[in-house]
Amino acid sequence: MHSSAVFLIEFGAVILGLGLLGRLAGRLQFSPIPLYLLAGLAFGKGGLLPLGASEEFVAIGAEIGVILLLLMLGLEYTASDLVSNLKTQYPAGLVDAALNALPGAAMALLLGWGPVAAVVLAGVTWISSSGVIAKVLGDLGRLGNRETPVILSILVLEDLAMAVYLPIVTAMLAGAGLAAGSATLAVALGVAGLVLFLAVRYGRVISRFVSSDDPEKLLLVVLGLTLLVAGIAQQLQVSAAVGAFLVGIALSGEVAEGAHNLLSPLRDLFAAVFFVFFGLHTDPASIPPVLLPALLLAVVTACTKIATGYWAARRAGISSRGRWRAGGTLVARGEFSIVIAGLAVTAGIEPSLGPLATAYVLILVVLGPITARGTEPLVSHLSARRAARRAAVAPEGGAVAAAEEPRESAADEYDSLGRP
Secondary structure, X not given: OHHHHHHHHHHHHHHHHHXXXXXXXXXXXXXXXXXXXXXHHHHOOOOOOOOOOOHHHHHHHHHHHHHHHHHHHHHOOOHHHHHHHHHHHHHHHHHHHHHHHHHHHHHHHHOOOOHHHHHHHHHHHHOOOHHHHHHHHHHOOOOOOOOHHHHHHHHHHHHHHHHHHHHHHHHHHOOOOHHHHHHHHHHHHHHHHXXXXXXHHHHHHHHHHHOOOOHXXXXXXXXXXXXXXXXXXXXOOOOHHHHHHHHHHHOOHHHHHHHHHHXXXXXXXXXXXXXXXXXXXXXXXXXXXXXXXXXXXXXXXXXXXXXXXXXXXXXXXXXXXXXXXXXXXXXXXXXXXXXXXXXHHHHOOOOOHHHHHHHHHHHHHHHHHHHHHHHHHHHHHHHHHHHHHHHHHOOHHHHHHHHOOOOOOHHHHOOOOOOO
């Protein structure tokens, strides 16, 4: 009885604290993820108030949080959207992977962590935060901008790549040999391909089977199906998160919309628990030794993400201002970087990887909204100053010629809603 009371007190205090932190983040107009991570650091070993009785329950809640994150992500896309993005935007996805995964892998190797940690840290630095970026686009009123489809395409490709990447990482962390790892990857690719085929051909049939006018029944069927598929996927060493993502893709239309509305509060609750759980397994005293590498990695990969967005937007024919906006918006890392790092922390491959990932995400989840707002104005300001200096030192004729240089067309400077 006493342990049950302690559990309720501890878990209730955690949930109440998360709610208050979420309200604070909303007032400050930035993502609550860094506050949730800091809360986990405070409640973990070496923190201010270490948890005891409720830690096991928090672990289960964190696993459900990852599954719901990936399910909700899959609900955002249809199979046809994914196929279309693969056909048209795959070069941007390749550039994104090369520019942003390699710095993480290089850092792990320079620190002497070995090839497995290098693959994990590559994923941490590669994947942008879809949740943070979607919120930033909405807050800044950029959902109708010309560069926004380019941003979303890159995010879709990253999310789809996780269906291949996560099984590889899971097999490597489990110490599987080449044959076992290849078999796991083949199963993952086969399942992903089969689900995409079924979703394209029979998506309406699947959605009709799941559909219900009663919200309670819809919630139970979708949640039960997701947990069942996630469990089967994990048993096959494919990754529970990938299984949940594929379930989300298979659902479409009114079912996807209804499930999204019903599951959003649950997703937010368990996702917050997940970030706290990750922080619980990170000793605050272990962060200062890796703070410099994390900061260096954050600066480098912020620049490479900006370069990725700029290149992809330029390839799509977006104006210079839109290219810089696209690059700045992609900088934020968040939930999926923590998901990937969490796999390594659970496997115990490198003690310093968790603290470095925590510090890295904390830096970029705060910096991301700032670069989304400020990259394009900063570049425009610097360009104007450079042009003014050139005009000041150039001959009179050169200044006149510079003044007469053609500007970008109005159609390129403004989005579909008439915003600059």
